[in-house]
Amino acid sequence: MAEKKATTKKTETKKDTKKVAPVKDDVKKQAPAPAAKPKAAAAPAQVGSTIKQEPRIGVFVCHCGTNIAGSMDIPAVQEYASTLPGVEYVDNYQYMCSTPGQSKIDKAIHDHKLTGIVVAACSPRLHEPTFRTATKEGGLNPFRFEMANIREQNSWVHMHDREGSTDKAKDAVRIAVAKAKLLQDLYPKTVPVEKSAMVVGAGVAGMQAALDLAAAGIKTYLVEADTSIGGRMSQLDKTFPTLDCSQCILTPKMVDVGRDQNIELYTWSEIEAVEGYIGNFDVTIRKKARGVLTPKEAAARGIVGGGCNGCGDCDAVCPVVKPNDFEVGMKPRKAIYINHPQVVPLIYTIDFNSCIKCGLCVTACGSEKRAIDLESKDEFIKVKVGTAILATGYDIFPIEKKEEWGYKKYENVITSLEFERLICASGPTGGHLVRPSDGQTPKKVAFVLCAGSRDNTGTGKPYCSRFCCMYSLKHAHQIIEKIPGCVPYLFYMDIRSFGKMYEEFYYRIQDEGAKFIRGRVANILEDPKTKNLHVHADDTLLDRPIDLDVDLVVLAAAIQPKADTNRTRKLFGVSCSMDGWLLEAHPKLNPCGTTTAGVFLAGVCQAPKDIPDTVASAEGAASAASIPIHKGEVELEPYFASCIEERCAGCGMCVNLCPYSALSLVEKEGRKVMQVTEAKCKGCGTCGGFCPGGAIWMNHFTTPQIVAQIDAFLLGGEQ
Amino acid sequence: MSESKHKFAFYLGCIAPNRYPGVESASIKAMKKLGVELVPLKGASCCPAPGAFGSIDLNVFYAMAARNIVLAEQMKMDIALVCNGCYKSIWEVNHKLKHNKDLRDNVNEVLKEVDMEYKGTINVYHTAELLYNDKFIGVDKVRDSVTNPLTGARIAVHYGCHLVKPHKDREFEQEAMLNTEHPTWMEELVAALGATPVEYRNKMQCCGAGGGVRGYDIVHALDIANEKLINLKEVQVDALTDICPFCQLQFDRGQIEIKEKFGVSYDLPVLHFAELLGLAQGMSPQDLGLDLHGISCEPFLQKVL
Amino acid sequence: MARSKGYPEALEKKLHDQRYFADESNPAFTKDVKTISRTIPQMCYQCGTCTGSCPSAPRSTYRIRKFMRRAVLGLENESLTDPDLWLCTTCYSCSDRCPRDILPTDTIMAMRNLAFKKDIVPVNFLKTVQAIYSSGHGVPNNDVNRAAREKIGLTRDPPTTHMYPEYIPAIRKILDHYKLKANADRIVKEREG
Numbered sequence A: 001m002a003e004k005k006a007t008t009k010k011t012e013t014k015k016d017t018k019k020v021a022p023v024k025d026d027v028k029k030q031a032p033a034p035a036a037k038p039k040a041a042a043a044p045a046q047v048g049s050t051i052k053q054e055p056r057i058g059v060f061v062c063h064c065g066t067n068i069a070g071s072m073d074i075p076a077v078q079e080y081a082s083t084l085p086g087v088e089y090v091d092n093y094q095y096m097c098s099t100p101g102q103s104k105i106d107k108a109i110h111d112h113k114l115t116g117i118v119v120a121a122c123s124p125r126l127h128e129p130t131f132r133t134a135t136k137e138g139g140l141n142p143f144r145f146e147m148a149n150i151r152e153q154n155s156w157v158h159m160h161d162r163e164g165s166t167d168k169a170k171d172a173v174r175i176a177v178a179k180a181k182l183l184q185d186l187y188p189k190t191v192p193v194e195k196s197a198m199v200v201g202a203g204v205a206g207m208q209a210a211l212d213l214a215a216a217g218i219k220t221y222l223v224e225a226d227t228s229i230g231g232r233m234s235q236l237d238k239t240f241p242t243l244d245c246s247q248c249i250l251t252p253k254m255v256d257v258g259r260d261q262n263i264e265l266y267t268w269s270e271i272e273a274v275e276g277y278i279g280n281f282d283v284t285i286r287k288k289a290r291g292v293l294t295p296k297e298a299a300a301r302g303i304v305g306g307g308c309n310g311c312g313d314c315d316a317v318c319p320v321v322k323p324n325d326f327e328v329g330m331k332p333r334k335a336i337y338i339n340h341p342q343v344v345p346l347i348y349t350i351d352f353n354s355c356i357k358c359g360l361c362v363t364a365c366g367s368e369k370r371a372i373d374l375e376s377k378d379e380f381i382k383v384k385v386g387t388a389i390l391a392t393g394y395d396i397f398p399i400e401k402k403e404e405w406g407y408k409k410y411e412n413v414i415t416s417l418e419f420e421r422l423i424c425a426s427g428p429t430g431g432h433l434v435r436p437s438d439g440q441t442p443k444k445v446a447f448v449l450c451a452g453s454r455d456n457t458g459t460g461k462p463y464c465s466r467f468c469c470m471y472s473l474k475h476a477h478q479i480i481e482k483i484p485g486c487v488p489y490l491f492y493m494d495i496r497s498f499g500k501m502y503e504e505f506y507y508r509i510q511d512e513g514a515k516f517i518r519g520r521v522a523n524i525l526e527d528p529k530t531k532n533l534h535v536h537a538d539d540t541l542l543d544r545p546i547d548l549d550v551d552l553v554v555l556a557a558a559i560q561p562k563a564d565t566n567r568t569r570k571l572f573g574v575s576c577s578m579d580g581w582l583l584e585a586h587p588k589l590n591p592c593g594t595t596t597a598g599v600f601l602a603g604v605c606q607a608p609k610d611i612p613d614t615v616a617s618a619e620g621a622a623s624a625a626s627i628p629i630h631k632g633e634v635e636l637e638p639y640f641a642s643c644i645e646e647r648c649a650g651c652g653m654c655v656n657l658c659p660y661s662a663l664s665l666v667e668k669e670g671r672k673v674m675q676v677t678e679a680k681c682k683g684c685g686t687c688g689g690f691c692p693g694g695a696i697w698m699n700h701f702t703t704p705q706i707v708a709q710i711d712a713f714l715l716g717g718e719q
Numbered sequence B: 001m002s003e004s005k006h007k008f009a010f011y012l013g014c015i016a017p018n019r020y021p022g023v024e025s026a027s028i029k030a031m032k033k034l035g036v037e038l039v040p041l042k043g044a045s046c047c048p049a050p051g052a053f054g055s056i057d058l059n060v061f062y063a064m065a066a067r068n069i070v071l072a073e074q075m076k077m078d079i080a081l082v083c084n085g086c087y088k089s090i091w092e093v094n095h096k097l098k099h100n101k102d103l104r105d106n107v108n109e110v111l112k113e114v115d116m117e118y119k120g121t122i123n124v125y126h127t128a129e130l131l132y133n134d135k136f137i138g139v140d141k142v143r144d145s146v147t148n149p150l151t152g153a154r155i156a157v158h159y160g161c162h163l164v165k166p167h168k169d170r171e172f173e174q175e176a177m178l179n180t181e182h183p184t185w186m187e188e189l190v191a192a193l194g195a196t197p198v199e200y201r202n203k204m205q206c207c208g209a210g211g212g213v214r215g216y217d218i219v220h221a222l223d224i225a226n227e228k229l230i231n232l233k234e235v236q237v238d239a240l241t242d243i244c245p246f247c248q249l250q251f252d253r254g255q256i257e258i259k260e261k262f263g264v265s266y267d268l269p270v271l272h273f274a275e276l277l278g279l280a281q282g283m284s285p286q287d288l289g290l291d292l293h294g295i296s297c298e299p300f301l302q303k304v305l
Numbered sequence C: 001m002a003r004s005k006g007y008p009e010a011l012e013k014k015l016h017d018q019r020y021f022a023d024e025s026n027p028a029f030t031k032d033v034k035t036i037s038r039t040i041p042q043m044c045y046q047c048g049t050c051t052g053s054c055p056s057a058p059r060s061t062y063r064i065r066k067f068m069r070r071a072v073l074g075l076e077n078e079s080l081t082d083p084d085l086w087l088c089t090t091c092y093s094c095s096d097r098c099p100r101d102i103l104p105t106d107t108i109m110a111m112r113n114l115a116f117k118k119d120i121v122p123v124n125f126l127k128t129v130q131a132i133y134s135s136g137h138g139v140p141n142n143d144v145n146r147a148a149r150e151k152i153g154l155t156r157d158p159p160t161t162h163m164y165p166e167y168i169p170a171i172r173k174i175l176d177h178y179k180l181k182a183n184a185d186r187i188v189k190e191r192e193g
Helices: A002-010 A012-019 A024-029 A074-083 A099-112 A124-137 A151-155 A162-180 A204-215 A231-235 A246-259 A295-300 A313-317 A360-369 A416-423 A468-482 A502-512 A565-572 A611-631 A653-657 A686-690 A703-714 B015-019 B021-033 B050-056 B058-075 B084-099 B101-112 B127-132 B139-144 B185-192 B218-234 B245-262 B273-280 B298-304 C009-014 C027-037 C049-053 C064-073 C076-080 C083-087 C093-097 C104-117 C123-135 C143-151 C165-177 C180-192
Strands: A057-062 A087-093 A116-121 A145-149 A189-192 A196-200 A219-223 A263-266 A269-277 A280-287 A321-323 A332-334 A379-385 A387-390 A394-396 A413-415 A444-451 A487-492 A515-518 A521-526 A533-539 A544-550 A552-557 A559-561 A599-601 A633-636 A641-643 A663-668 A671-676 A696-698 B006-011 B036-040 B079-081 B124-126 B154-158 B196-198 B239-242 B270-272
Touching: A057 A074, A057 A099, A057 A162, A074 A087, A074 A116, A074 A162, A087 A099, A099 A116, A099 A124, A116 A124, A116 A162, A124 A145, A145 A151, A145 A162, A151 A162, A162 A703, A196 A204, A196 A379, A196 A611, A204 A219, A204 A231, A204 A246, A204 A263, A204 A387, A204 A611, A219 A269, A219 A280, A231 A246, A231 A416, A246 A263, A269 A565, A280 A387, A313 A360, A387 A565, A387 A611, A413 A416, A416 A468, A416 A552, A444 A468, A444 A521, A444 A533, A444 A544, A468 A487, A468 A502, A468 A552, A487 A533, A515 A533, A521 C049, A521 C093, A533 A552, A533 C049, A544 C049, A599 A611, A611 A633, A641 A671, A653 A663, A653 A686, A686 A696, B006 B058, B015 B021, B015 B245, B015 C143, B021 B036, B021 B127, B021 B270, B021 B273, B021 C143, B050 B058, B050 B084, B050 C104, B050 C123, B058 B079, B058 B084, B058 B101, B058 C104, B058 C165, B079 B084, B079 B127, B084 B101, B084 B124, B084 B245, B101 C165, B124 B127, B127 B139, B127 B185, B127 B273, B139 B185, B154 B185, B185 B196, B185 B273, B218 B245, B239 B245, B239 B273, B245 B270, B270 B273, C027 C064, C027 C104, C049 C064, C049 C093, C064 C076, C064 C104, C076 C104, C083 C104, C093 C104, C123 C165, C123 C180, C165 C180
Parallel strands: A057 A087, A057 A116, A116 A145, A196 A219, A196 A387, A219 A263, A387 A599, A413 A552, A444 A487, A444 A552, A487 A515, B006 B036, B006 B079, B079 B124, B154 B196, B154 B239, B239 B270
Antiparallel strands: A189 A633, A269 A280, A280 A379, A321 A332, A394 A559, A521 A533, A533 A544, A641 A696, A663 A671
8 A cells, every 4th residue: 555655645746846936835725715716717816815724624424214224334334534634524424415404514514614525325316505505504605515415326336235235335435535625616617598499309298298388478489300290199099098089189180289489389390409508508409391381481482372282283194103101101192292191381392302303293283373393492491599398208019029929020010009090080091990900890800018118028119108007908998988899808927007087997997897807918820811810828817728719909009119210319418328218317307307407208219108208207397498498597517627827739539529519719829728607517527537738627626636536546545 | 152251160069969859950050051060069968957957046057157158168169059959058147147256156166076167158049049040151141042932931039037037137249130129130031041930929938848847747848839729720830940959849849748648739830940951952851850740841841852 | 934833734734834934945055055056036026927938837837937937035845845946948949038138047057066966956967968878878879879870881880988998987986076977876776775
């Protein structure tokens, strides 16, 4: 140890740190009075006051009930902390985040004239803001606080190693104290918030969020990848448990969205680029070439009274036939098409991947409307918004991957979404449920629940898709209602009817005659002659294997994040969980927020939700997204980089490295130096880590602070 | 063919050499024509039978299989074999020992007593896999080697279990071989011989013989085989082909037992794919010892010769 | 394992307590099955995909799902004494499809291993051991086959332990290391005299 210590002391870094400002000695001199002044362009060389003050650190160890105390020796950690140089005061409490716990910090700052606070507790992601507030209450600058994580990274993972976790907690406290001794006063920057918002995805979640924001007086840009709004819900026939028709309740909302003065709708569009930060996002929207002009666009081109009025004359003459995705491929559409007659906006779109540019539609459209432009190109529109909501929704898991059920191999095995279209009055069969193989009405229908959900094999999804039980109950009801004598068999593991009036709905469907078989379907075999299907399972309640001969099988396929979700989330800097759903800031206490300030989540893109939960989450997201806009300004964490100009060689390498375009080179006193746009800087440290001259100072993560932490760890506290 | 492109230690197992020797001779000759030399694996024993040995003591199962693998390691050759059961023992134990140090150490402790050490230096292949994989042979070469196409013969495939299941633990290079619900790769090979592959109900069902059940409860085992025979009868095939001598025994000798015990007869010829391949490459039924089969292959042979 | 009521034998049998009592559960059994099988039987959620896939289930009382349940609950005696334990053909269809990624087949194999430790084992399994001990082969060669082999140009005996019996002692050593032959002989003798 002694040898190591000697070596470290000899290192260049160490010497350097002593020589150049800002150095530890300087930092030690700082007064509790403001050091780094807000908006001060001054280099950190000037940071610190001349009043000498030795660091006086208070350390507080949290039990977190038994979360921490159950796995380690708290008194030992506290005792150890008291021996660390610079530590003036130590204490512990059952719940440091509670009022009594926070008061301890407040009181100790006053009683012991502390200059820095360390709380050894949970993750800073959870309670750093809490303890900063407590530090501030005690009269210190809130950034004089450092957290030692002894829960998520310690007690929870070393539950059965009391000695080891106690030692690790001591290390964590020692490291935190080393940094706390060097902490400086910092002042958050306040920036104004643009009074507009963006919603990505116009399914029921995005529509609801946009309507709420618009109703709160906020200009809202609603961006939808498809040609019309409505999303998955517009594909559904009826909705559980009330059985109201999906179209009947959704269409009025679609119309509202279409005519709301505060909503600017972009369909057939996607997000191209996002720059900026909360309050000031610069978003580029790619308006994909549609080939058809809206009346407004036509007017802009001087075509008075022109543009698409949805008459469908083009559709009638188009010679290209393609499967209609909205009807899950069960109905044809043309190369120029609308998804269905009730679309909003009622504007046709040309599928340029299949259009042969024969020009028949142009002729049919006529010289008055002149709505069709076969040469139209993608357009890019830049908008500025204060906050954004992602509502990108879901896709159906490609259930043919579970080969045992024969989807796409056996004609009469369909998915629930196909069932929705087949049973829907406006669907491809006019609402008549038929077998795809022969158009016959089925008399026995098997429903395979958990098709690809609750599946840990890697082919499938480990989570519960959360609405399949309920819509399958609804499907059973619809069969019984529409086809006299037809029996639905539901193969299930558990019926998860947890929502309001859901269990009652289950009761009703059972009473109507649906047969429930508790067993997951093992495999399905087709009778090649009749195209009937043999469903093999174990009736686990009867304890007998089953071979059930049915006419039609409906797979309640798992759902997964929409294909484009990953690209979109990266643009907004939002994380996702292991299963691909977008990650909320906190699963319970901040389900609509994300770790990127100003970006929120609505609906299924966060996790599977039924319609009531989706709408609730959308309203929550809209409310959360409107708060910064109504406040008018937001505070930014003062973690930005700054340039120590005398050390900067003006090489400009950092400028190219910065992922946030926050850096630039400016001319100062006849030479080039780097300058930081603080509002854009996220404090990621890329520039600071790279700068060959050590000229970049990362506030709150300064080189001396980090070196002190490393030293504290490697050298056991003897620095 | 002067020199073979690939050489493998030929692991025979029990039933192929001791009941259906045609599988052994056909494999050696047919593979030779396809550029693969099968070199005798001297001193090999039973794999050991995964059902019988695995049921009693898995540690013995691992050690016994490891001994066979080490014999090939000593020859510095990968193993090729002709039986699904042997594949389960030899491939799976090799795979387990390669990936689990605790198992490897246990096995080597025992092998030390017989002056052997498992090192994990070779791979194990089923000949069907070699035939299907372009890297070794591939369907096209198989087709090109045919001199006596089995034209007009309707042949159904019995894949068996232990080569392909459980697919999540298998590591075949060809995606097609990982499909255990509706595979067609063997049908491709059958078609390459000029025959017509025929699909039938519940093709992937087990023959019923494995896991010691054939010895433990013969009528239970035969009833499973009989279910497949019923399904095969529905589609009127001339022969059933397999890639596992134990499955072959169950369907071939089993038909005699089924007739005896259940009073139903099918007279369905059952041939290992190696035997079919031999026929298609011009070997005579005598060269293949087809007269040793329990069910006469004559009607099938008349159709294809 | 049920409680005795102290009734006369016939009534005791008719009225025996069917309930499951906590003391029937042996947690060590759950653990042993997990260790030997090298799979995760404790993750079973009883969906029945296994039994629905099982070729033995439709023609017997064998229910792989029930054995999985017993593994979870540690019902050792019930598992090991059930003659259905030996009806698994090891086709691995259940393992192929299990949504919880368990290998139920290997769970059965582990239970059979544990049964063998208590001398619970069908004789046919032991006879395979005896055959391999004497010849190296579970299905040894015979004279009809030898003649046939010769006729088709093969050696009378295959180039295995049959042709090279000098390899047999090593096999015996391995089997003796686990006392497998001795145990097999003893159990066969007890059963068949």
